[in-house]
Amino acid sequence: MAQYELLNNIKHKDLRVVTRFGREYGDEIGMVAAFPTEFAELQREYPIFFRKDKDEWQAVALLGFERNENLFLHEGRWNAAYLPGVVAKGPFLIGFQEQRIDGEVRREPVIHVDMAHPRISFGEGEPVFLSHGGHSAYLEHVSTVLRGIRDGVEAGRAMFAAFEVAGLIQPMKLDMQLDEQHRVSLAGLHGIDQERLAALDAATLHELHRAGYLEGAFLVQSSLHNLRRLMAEKQRRLRVVAEA
Secondary structure, three states: OOOEEEOOOOOOOOOEEOOOOOHHHOOOOOEEEEOHHHHHHHOOOOOEEEEEEOOEEEEEEEOOOOOOOOOOEEOOEEOOOOOOHHHHOOOEEEEEEEEEEOOEEEEEEEEEEEOOOOOEEOOOOEEOEOOOOOEOHHHHHHHHHHHHHHHHHHHHHHHHHHHHHOOOEEEOOEEEEOOOOOEEEEOOOEEEOHHHHHOOOHHHHHHHHHHOOHHHHHHHHHHHHHHHHHHHHHHHHHHHHHHO
8 A cells, every 4th residue: 555755855864766677566567657748758669559547548658468468577677768757757756735935825746755665665776865865866867757747647638638639549459460379459449540640631730730749649650660579579478488
């Protein structure tokens, strides 16, 4: 059960975070949330899809073909140049706290830490604070990641709603033959429809471009070439099992 605390350099002065990967850290998952603020990095290595959750579209990066399969994990490493934000943030998240600024009470973003997270440590891993109390390089990186997630959540709602209005989000049937004995089929995932994107009228194209959403649509569409990478890694692992 999560145990969130407001991060501060006194109570958490000796806090460290384990940054290796594995089942014990909750990394064996088939997909993770993705945000428009990281689409440019994600599309180089991960297939990006949409799925609906509570009547709202969300973007996800596909990591494997089964619920608990992460094909990027190997012997404690994450084999990709870019780590999805929800993974890179580790045990941290952004919360809000009322603060008085210039005589006005405002809800300001602050960092919280889940002290029950399996990456939490006081003996190994990356230090969160420096000896004099300042932010470590690791915490500075996490802060940047958290800002990207926060901005991505807000941008995603409007972007995905615009895609839906334009008819771009369509269901995708993923049915792939890996070898003679193994076949994978994924349901419930949606993508950017290539034909509908190509057929958009000038006014809709202009509106999407002006809002900054058109690039996102092309990034999601181009990310699908990464399915071949996932298939190749899945096939490799199946061969290893068969040979064993």
